[in-house]
Amino acid sequence: MSYISIMTDFGGPVGVMKGVIWRIAPEAKIADISYYISPHNILEGALILDHQAFYFPDNTVHVAVVDPGVGTHRRPIAAQIGPQRFVGPDNGLFTPMYERAERNHWPVQIIHLDKPEYWLPRVSNVFHGRDIFSPVAAHLANGVPLGNLGTPIDDPARIPLPAPQCTDSEVIGQIILIFDNFGNIITNIHEDDIAGLGEVKIQVGGVEIDGLVRTFGERELGSLVAVVGSSGYLMIAEVNGSASRRLKASIGDRVEVTSRS
Amino acid sequence: MSYISIMTDFGGPVGVMKGVIWRIAPEAKIADISYYISPHNILEGALILDHQAFYFPDNTVHVAVVDPGVGTHRRPIAAQIGPQRFVGPDNGLFTPMYERAERNHWPVQIIHLDKPEYWLPRVSNVFHGRDIFSPVAAHLANGVPLGNLGTPIDDPARIPLPAPQCTDSEVIGQIILIFDNFGNIITNIHEDDIAGLGEVKIQVGGVEIDGLVRTFGERELGSLVAVVGSSGYLMIAEVNGSASRRLKASIGDRVEVTSRS
């Protein structure tokens, strides 16, 4: 059984990619990870892919299309990163996965996709998701070895992933994702970063939040709460409301966690 | 062949739940019922799930995540309700299905999910959809007996489902769902409730509609029409327009159907 996921910034499902995949890999099971990445937002796509990809069966092929440089000199690539495989543009979209591999001492193999025999016969300059990435993913799902698809590289593009500054008494980070639907704010501060601070207060958007709660329902409706989100990062939420709207939050806004002890 | 549906209020697909399912149940076929339930709106989720679930193959496992109380004392549950199976929070989300079972004298078995060996090893307090409900659904799809997954209960949470008031000459109900895309309004008045009234007029939002039509196209563009919707409930629509916008409709607004005879 072979699995393929698709993540794009297209704003809706684009079934044509599934059609292309099934022509080549008739048995592949395909899931959308998201098609709501903000247009051209490589950092957002990178983080969301990293939060989801490693829950899939081993050797799932994740096709990721956040690709403002489509058709230019940016390379199309495919990569084996530990237990998962990725196909997409070489624009930094896989940076968190490279860092995850480094933390876990996983093997990484990255291939510049330069063999058109694994693509559709006719390639549009504006939709490599359909014409290069989907067919390559299907061939990978079929068992074609990664190395056959192109030329090994060891200099993939990376984007800066903002890291928090940590001292013994405080951690200074920033807002890194905003989930519009619930208005929840995700920071780049991991629960491990603040584990040593004891009791804390959190400052964000001119507001101070007293301590972390275990889950939303521990404070009354309308309260701002700080909680560890589902990927292990500090999250700010309004109970049954929208923290992002209340705080007029933007990506990059400063978040401070300070020890009370 | 095993089937799983997913319904959430997340506002977009969340592929990670499919990844979790496929790691445990590699063959499961998965469909999204909806991910556009209004955030935290248990009534809306309950109604839409009830309108769709029973069209699926028998023994489909329906994972439903409208879960404002995630991580609090609300129980995670799974249930066999007649021919279908459901997994989600015990917050009333399955109320219409319990009532449907009672009307049809179906057997119902409800299990409090209290056996972590069927969950992911690490459970976030804010995303039981990924960490509890998806793995439990996959184990059910694999054939694990419902009773193995936890402890039987007979006091599931229920929410009030507003019922219309019926007399010989009129039925007074309310708006219960609004489909934003077309602007169609669904009421809680079933076609059976008004079958004995003969010719009728409908009053809603200060407007009177003369009689029911069989379908939209029977009146001219821009007309307000009353029609029996696809789940058997009275629906108000504007032909090729938006009834909800025209009537400034809100959930709970009064709808009166009165006999003309």
Added chain:
Amino acid sequence: MSYISIMTDFGGPVGVMKGVIWRIAPEAKIADISYYISPHNILEGALILDHQAFYFPDNTVHVAVVDPGVGTHRRPIAAQIGPQRFVGPDNGLFTPMYERAERNHWPVQIIHLDKPEYWLPRVSNVFHGRDIFSPVAAHLANGVPLGNLGTPIDDPARIPLPAPQCTDSEVIGQIILIFDNFGNIITNIHEDDIAGLGEVKIQVGGVEIDGLVRTFGERELGSLVAVVGSSGYLMIAEVNGSASRRLKASIGDRVEVTSRS
């Protein structure tokens, strides 16, 4: 292996159609082509379906539901059009596919679906997508011959597809699709229409664009560019911006491509 695609104007996934299909065709693999067609916009649905359907495996069944006349005298139909199959309302939604067949001298067989034994037992007047089109698609996927499902017709409904006016020195066309997510504008001018013009300038929305580029990244951020889109039609885009917002573009707006030589 059998494949079914679904395209609707419902604004979100409607899993119930997949449930209906799987009850009849348990093995079918199903993909959403789109559920974001503008409500009741037959032309938009027709174009998007034509751009995607032929990338699917041969004999995929494409269920298309943009159906303002549901429940009226408009016929439900199914068709074999060259290598692909289609099921939906007879309202012109398949016009570009008929024209594609004529250009390619493909055989076409069109059936008026008038045999209720292939539908759900109870048919709503407002949701033939669930009650007629999905079960018919599933029976087709199961191998039921097209001709068994109803009565052959040769007068399917067509909609006008606006064609550009071409001379030796210019092509006058119009805006035919707008992709809101990126703000890209698709015209009805095919790359073949302008192949003989040499160097060109493009006029749209009171703005003149100098020449075609090969892809977005060849001009600087914020530039308006003209490029051949992924379906072979002239596209106007703003590099990392929204051409539709900048030009206040509407469907039908005039687009002129003029030779510079």
